[in-house]
Amino acid sequence: MELLQNLVEHSMDDDYYAVAGRQGGGRSTTASQVAVMTVLALFATLVVVAAVQTRIALPASQNERAALIVQVNEEKDIVSERQAALATLQRDVAALQETTTDATLSGVIEQQQVVAGSVPVAGPGVRIIVDNADDADRDSRGRVLDSDLQLLVNGLWFSGAEAVAINEHRLTSLSSIRSAGEAITVNYRSLTPPYAVTAVGDPRTLQARFLETPAGLTWANLEANFGLRFDANVRADLQLPAAPESRTAIRYATPVRDAS
Amino acid sequence: MIALLGLVAGVTVGLLLQPTVPVPLQPYLPIAVVAALDAVFGALRAYLEGRFDDKVFVISFVSNVLIAAVIVYIGDQLGVGGQLSTGVVVVLGIRIFANAAAIRRHIFHA
Numbered sequence: 001m002e003l004l005q006n007l008v009e010h011s012m013d014d015d016y017y018a019v020a021g022r023q024g025g026g027r028s029t030t031a032s033q034v035a036v037m038t039v040l041a042l043f044a045t046l047v048v049v050a051a052v053q054t055r056i057a058l059p060a061s062q063n064e065r066a067a068l069i070v071q072v073n074e075e076k077d078i079v080s081e082r083q084a085a086l087a088t089l090q091r092d093v094a095a096l097q098e099t100t101t102d103a104t105l106s107g108v109i110e111q112q113q114v115v116a117g118s119v120p121v122a123g124p125g126v127r128i129i130v131d132n133a134d135d136a137d138r139d140s141r142g143r144v145l146d147s148d149l150q151l152l153v154n155g156l157w158f159s160g161a162e163a164v165a166i167n168e169h170r171l172t173s174l175s176s177i178r179s180a181g182e183a184i185t186v187n188y189r190s191l192t193p194p195y196a197v198t199a200v201g202d203p204r205t206l207q208a209r210f211l212e213t214p215a216g217l218t219w220a221n222l223e224a225n226f227g228l229r230f231d232a233n234v235r236a237d238l239q240l241p242a243a244p245e246s247r248t249a250i251r252y253a254t255p256v257r258d259a260s
Numbered sequence: 261m262i263a264l265l266g267l268v269a270g271v272t273v274g275l276l277l278q279p280t281v282p283v284p285l286q287p288y289l290p291i292a293v294v295a296a297l298d299a300v301f302g303a304l305r306a307y308l309e310g311r312f313d314d315k316v317f318v319i320s321f322v323s324n325v326l327i328a329a330v331i332v333y334i335g336d337q338l339g340v341g342g343q344l345s346t347g348v349v350v351v352l353g354i355r356i357f358a359n360a361a362a363i364r365r366h367i368f369h370a
Binding site: 004007008011013015016017019029032033035036037038039040041042043044045046047048049050052053056 | 262263265266267268269270271273274275278279280281286289290292293296297299300302305306309311312313314315316317318319320321322325351354355356358359362
């Protein structure tokens with residue numbers, strides 16, 4: 001507050017008071033009057049120049065803004081055009097794939113799509129429910145880890161599974177099973193226990209073979225010693241969804257045609 | 261009379277020549293205008309109070325403009341140009357309002 005008061009009280013230059021007190025009123029000579037006139041002329045010029053400058057600069061910045069807006073709109077149009085073209089091309093590809101007369105080729109494609117995980121599949125197989133132990137909150141060893149799930153899935157592949165999904169997330173050759181913080185993520189989606197691992201394969205041998213693999217033995221150990229839940233059931237009709245597009249899209253790898 | 265003559269001459273010169281301010285000097289123009297306004301209002305108040313002095317006015321005007329420009333320049337060099345400009349405008353603005361109030365009192369006796 002003192003600062004503001006000081007500002008207001010001394011708003012006029014103190015020199016005016018000092019000079020007035022010393023000389024009893026300012027003297028005015030021709031030279032000093034000319035100086036005052038010059039300074040005032042300078043002041044007026046300054047104000048006019050500032051005003052003119054602002055008026056000149058204003059349209060320039062407005063023009064720039066307008067030009068940028070036009071540019072943005074043009075780019076947006078291009079993007080939507082290309083998206084439309086992409087959709088058309090994708091439809092063409094699908095149509096061409098359907099009209100392919102080569103039965104063996106379409107059979108190969110179908111098979112590869114199942115292997116790649118880009119189409120939903122159904123079939124007999126095993127459904128395994130695994131979950132944390134009841135006392136997992138107190139004892140962290142009772143938790144299902146990402147490595148446990150990896151081991152489980154690996155064991156299923158090894159035992160002859162043809163398609164595997166965890167909690168309705170289809171696994172592909174690009175999928176990862178890893179822990180992110182508290183949760184385990186598959187295909188970058190967080191899962192919550194219990195984890196339902198479904199595997200399509202030979203219903204007669206899949207479960208038995210799995211239990212004999214190192215993965216099966218490890219899980220039996222986990223169940224016995226740490227109280228993890230492990231329930232395996234043979235099912236006649238399992239439905240596995242397709243993997244998300246991001247887990248089947250190839251961006252960098254290209255097939256080498258002349259290898260064979 | 262002299263003052264009016266000077267103002268008219270300045271406006272005429274400014275409008276006729278329309279000098280373009282070099283780009284490096286443009287940031288200082290608004291601050292210089294505010295500082296000059298402060299000096300002119302102070303002078304007007306001093307004139308109405310009968311204390312006006314040519315020398316004090318010329319010196320206060322020139323030094324106000326220069327100091328304001330220097331503060332902005334230093335601020336720009338130190339990366340706090342915007343804040344220092346704001347500070348200068350606030351202080352000078354308060355002074356201008358205080359002087360305007362004094363001038364009002366002198367003219368309208370209210």
